[in-house]
Amino acid sequence: MAKKDNFEEYAQLEEYISQEEISRIKSELLTCSEINTSLTGTIVELDKNFAKSILVTTNDMVVDDHGLIFDAFIFAAANYVAQAAINKEFSVVIGSKCFFYAPLKIGDVLELEARALFDETSKKRDVKVVGYTKEIKMFEATIQIVTTEEHIFKLxxxxxxxxxxxxxxxxxxxxxxxxxxxxxxxxxxxxxx
Structure with a gap:
């Protein structure tokens, strides 16, 4: 079943971005290089202080027999797109305030946009993230991220x-x-x- 899910996920992603564009963006991303994008979404736009991602919900995210998606996957996707908006090699979330306006179900596609606030030279940044499914606002957050000169475990x-x-x-x-x-x-x- 996993192979079918991966194919369906890619087929849905093709509506938003080509495989070549995904490869180009991935080469520009400095953050979260080892992340599993099937669980956190795929970055489909990347610019200074801005990122957009697509999260295609799958069976791996379901918590019950009604197809409800576990909200932690939504937050993980928001965290990833927020870090992409800053796009620094070493960064860590230190706080967040988020609102889940509606639940997601299996097969939903969540589009997330992140805009990093404040001067990009600042070590502490706020990132505003908004998520939509079929033009309905599903999620909103402000995520606080600190960037460091080296990996957090080496500090x-x-x-x-x-x-x-x-x-x-x-x-x-x-x-x-x-x-x-x-x-x-x-x-x-x-x-x-």
Whole structure:
């Protein structure tokens, strides 16, 4: 069945973009080079601070016998197109605010457009992502992305002192962990803007 799904997915993609154009765009993409585009969508347009993708929903994304698509695939597609709009080799999502206006079902085609905001020299960027199926707005998000000079795993970790210590000395280990905002601030500070 997987071969049939892949053929049908490509056939639907052909309505939007040629195989040659997919190859050209892939050669220009600096981000997410090893991503599985059958699960995150295919970038069909790429420009400075802009990217557009097509996500063809498949059996691998279904969560029930009604053909409902798991919303995490929609977010993954939005994340991918957002990173493509910035198109830096090393970037990571640090926050998002998203809205799912309607569910997707198997066979739906989701078109996502991402526009990166702020100056492209900024390490922290907001990206506005909007998704449509048959001209109906299905999804909208603002995704915050930080770009780095090297892979996130090679960066020096920010000190835990950036977080406010727990007031109760008997508090659980989870309570003493840094909050996400403090960690993001420390990460940005460690990069030396």
């Amino acid at each position: 020096k970790r920010p000190p835990l002192t950036a977080a406010k210590p727990a007031e109760d000395p008997n508090a659980s280990a989870a309570a003493t962990m840094a909050n996400p905002e403090a960690m993001a601030s420390a990460l940005i500070a460690s990069m030396g803007k």
